[in-house]
Amino acid sequence: EVQLVESGGALVPPGSSLRLSCAASGFSFDEYAMHWVRQAPGEGLEWVSGINWNGGTTGYADSVKGRFTVSRDNAKNSLYLQMNNLRSEDTAFYYCAKDISSDFWSGWFDPWGQGTLVTVSS
């Protein structure tokens, strides 16, 4: 069974940094692109970032470009999101999701993890 388990969410003050992790199991992690998608409480879905199978190509939403960095460690079956200079508008549940292909620009997301909550507040 494919499983994605996020961790690392926390309550942090504005301007701080946080690193999220996503542990993958049940599939050949190094063959698939991965994504981060976020959802502010009570709101809709927003794609945050994607990374191709080997980490060589990444993409970001304009809202996080220059502040967030996505990476992966295929040896550890893990996906990461380094978030710097956090703002109140970054408060959301962050989901990792598996792409259907090795590249991140053309597929759908299946499955999704259960999410981890990041709250940015003083």
Next chain:
Amino acid sequence: EIVLTQSPDFQSVTPKATITITCRASQNIGNALHWYQQNPGQSPKLLVKFASQSISGVPSRFSGGGSGTDFTLTIRSLEPEDAAVYYCHQSGILPHTFGQGTKLEIK
């Protein structure tokens, strides 16, 4: 970026009814449109891929259609467990974008 506009935002229906949710893209995206269901307190679940392709394990009551800029998700013979928020998602042009969601209530 591609803007996806769903309608309606909210719909309340009775069991066994049929509903259609629409998703309109601001540019032609071919068939790169997917549908998800999000139950309360849960993460999204894939329902339909590439506009109309079915997903293993998803009831046949769920079906998608359309291409280009106009897409639909039809749910037939609604059941109480179909109460959820439904999102469309386009992967035709980066960045990936989602519709604002359609909340479905089963009376």
